[in-house]
Amino acid sequence: MTLPLIGPDQDFALWAVLIALAAFGFWCERFPWGRKYSGVMLLMTAAIVLANLKIIPTSAPTYDVVWNYLVPIAIPLLLFQADLKRIVQESGPTLLAFVIGSAAVVVGTFVGVSLLDLGPDEAELAGIFTGTYIGGSLNFAAVAQASGMQDGSMLAAAVAADNVVTNLHFLLIILLPGIAWMAKIYPTHHMDNAEQFSSEYRVSVHRIADLDIAGLLAALALAFVLAALGKLLAEIATVPQFAILVTTALTLMVATFAPRQISKLSGHSEAGNVLMFIFLASIGATADVWQLIDIGPVLFVFAAIIIIVHLSILFSLGKVLKLDLAELAMASAVCIGGPSSAAALASAKGWHNLLIPGVLAGSFGYAIGSFIGITVVEWLR
Numbered sequence: 001m002t003l004p005l006i007g008p009d010q011d012f013a014l015w016a017v018l019i020a021l022a023a024f025g026f027w028c029e030r031f032p033w034g035r036k037y038s039g040v041m042l043l044m045t046a047a048i049v050l051a052n053l054k055i056i057p058t059s060a061p062t063y064d065v066v067w068n069y070l071v072p073i074a075i076p077l078l079l080f081q082a083d084l085k086r087i088v089q090e091s092g093p094t095l096l097a098f099v100i101g102s103a104a105v106v107v108g109t110f111v112g113v114s115l116l117d118l119g120p121d122e123a124e125l126a127g128i129f130t131g132t133y134i135g136g137s138l139n140f141a142a143v144a145q146a147s148g149m150q151d152g153s154m155l156a157a158a159v160a161a162d163n164v165v166t167n168l169h170f171l172l173i174i175l176l177p178g179i180a181w182m183a184k185i186y187p188t189h190h191m192d193n194a195e196q197f198s199s200e201y202r203v204s205v206h207r208i209a210d211l212d213i214a215g216l217l218a219a220l221a222l223a224f225v226l227a228a229l230g231k232l233l234a235e236i237a238t239v240p241q242f243a244i245l246v247t248t249a250l251t252l253m254v255a256t257f258a259p260r261q262i263s264k265l266s267g268h269s270e271a272g273n274v275l276m277f278i279f280l281a282s283i284g285a286t287a288d289v290w291q292l293i294d295i296g297p298v299l300f301v302f303a304a305i306i307i308i309v310h311l312s313i314l315f316s317l318g319k320v321l322k323l324d325l326a327e328l329a330m331a332s333a334v335c336i337g338g339p340s341s342a343a344a345l346a347s348a349k350g351w352h353n354l355l356i357p358g359v360l361a362g363s364f365g366y367a368i369g370s371f372i373g374i375t376v377v378e379w380l381r
Contacts, residue, residue, distance in 0.1 A: 004051075008060035017056055018066070018285070021047050022277035040137070040280055041163045044156060047284025048292070058152065058286050066282040067150065070275045071141045072230070072244055076223040076251040077272030078138045080265060081339075082363040084256045091364070094357035097323050097331030098364065101314045102372070105133045105335065108309030109376060112302045123380035124149035125158060125299070131373025132162055133306055135362070136338025137276050139369030142244050146370070147377045152286025154295060159283060161299035166337050169307050173333050174348055177325055186318065186325035208267050215266030222265070226250050245370060252367050307336065330354045334362035 006013045025043030028034030034042065050056045087095065109130045118125050124147045131139035140162070144155060176182055230247025234240050255262055311332065318328040330351065333341040339362025346355040 002054050004054045004057045006056050008057040008062075011062050014056060014060055014062040017050065018062070018278050018281045021050075021281035021284075022274060025277050025281075026274075036167075038163050038167065040277070041160065043277060043281055044159060044284035044287075047281045048156060048287050048289055051285045051287065052289045056285055058288065063152075063282045063286060066279055067145060071145055071279055072227040072247055073220070073223045074272045074275035074279065075138060075142055075244060075248055076226045077219060077268045077275070079248065079251040079366055080219065080222075080255050080262050080268045082252055082255045082367045083259045083262075084252060084364070084367065086259065087360045087364045087367075091357040091360040093323055094327045094331055094354060094361050095364065096321070097314065097318060097328050098335055098361040100317050101310055101331050101335040102134045102365065102368070104310040104313035105306060106130055106372065106376065107313060108133075108306035111309050112305040113380065115305065116298055116302055118298065118302065119295075121149060121151065121154055123147075123377045125154070125302070126380055127373040127375075127377030128155075128158055129162070129303060129306060130376045131369040133310070133336050134372055135365035135367075135369030136340075137280065138272075138338075138366050139373055141276065141279055142248065142370035143373035143377065146242055146244050146374050148241060152283055153288045153291035155283045156287035157292050157296045157299050159280065160292070160296060161303045164300060165303040165307055169311075169336050170333060170341065170344070172311075173329050173345065177329055177349065182325060186328070187322060188325050208270055210266075212266035215264060216268070216271065219265040219268035220271065222254070223268070226254070242374070245374060248367075248370055310336070326351050326354060327357075330358045331361060334358050335365060338362050338365065 006017065008014075021043045024046060025039035027039075028042045029039040047056075051058050091098075109126050112129075113122060113126050124144070127147055128140055128143045128149065131143035140159070144150070149155065177188075227243075227247050230245075230250055231240070231243040233250075234243035234246045237246075314332055315328055318325075326349070329349075330342065330345055333345045337344075339359045342355055342358030342362055346352060346358060
């Protein structure tokens with residue numbers, strides 16, 4: 001058996017590789033080709049290549065540290081923006097469309113499970129796809145940890161299928177409003193009043209304009225406190241495997257009932273994204289490329305089924321409820337792609353008035369996706 005160039009016990013070297021891979025992912029997204037193919041996909045591909053060329057190990061204590069410590073801290077950092085009161089007050093019809101789209105994801109998951117054989121990890125995979133298609137990678141990580149799913153090859157295949165189908169879905173969402181017959185059967189108020197974003201609305205990719213170091217450290221400290229409380233309360237309730245869900249609930253309470261204090265924090269979303277990129281790099285590092293090739297196609301079909309059902313139900317009910325075509329498109333984009341999709345779609349289509357509702361609806365997905373994903377896991381087990 002060939003030993004890797006960097007051994008499992010070489011912690012500092014492995015951390016250097018994981019952080020470098022995360023930096024590579026962020027760097028790629030500075031360029032159009034990087035955003036097109038997704039920094040996540042590119043960094044995971046690099047990690048898979050390094051692992052399968054025996055440069056880094058496929059199993060190491062460092063990867064366990066990522067699961068056990070970085071993921072529970074990333075969850076609060078990304079959820080500090082999820083003020084539920086503001087979401088309900090300001091997201092309007094977009095939130096209604098998002099809720100319909102989320103329910104449609106659950107239906108699509110069960111349709112996919114009934115049509116395909118996903119193997120012994122069927123329940124966990126169903127929950128992970130449900131979570132990630134209601135919120136994003138935050139929910140992917142939370143459901144994977146809470147369900148005990150740590151098969152690197154399976155998770156890497158799930159991320160790959162998710163990213164490919166998500167990118168295809170976003171291209172479709174960009175095109176749908178431009179189809180003449182679609183514009184005839186839905187209200188098009190936002191499309192009729194669209195205007196292209198000026199440069200003042202375009203934010204540099206992955207840059208913080210005004211970073212307050214004290215605010216960032218306070219955000220990190222609060223994230224550790226919430227993770228500690230979540231673990232303690234889950235152990236008291238004799239459900240230690242759900243510690244991350246308890247942490248999620250505590251964070252939502254803080255974000256909702258102390259928004260003024262949370263607004264003083266700084267850089268928490270960016271810090272959370274850094275930790276998530278490191279997490280995704282560790283998944284790629286534990287993947288077996290041959291197993292990926294074997295299980296990837298069925299997960300791609302599974303993801304496609306979920307998206308097809310999601311779109312069918314959302315746009316059908318949207319027509320009945322006379323929701324605006326742009327609101328339906330925005331809700332679908334943030335449901336499948338997460339809050340970051342709101343800015344991309346609003347910028348591409350000139351829907352400035354839908355930017356904030358889209359981001360808020362996506363934040364709501366962050367809030368509920370993990371709970372719904374775990375419910376699906378428990379239901380199918």
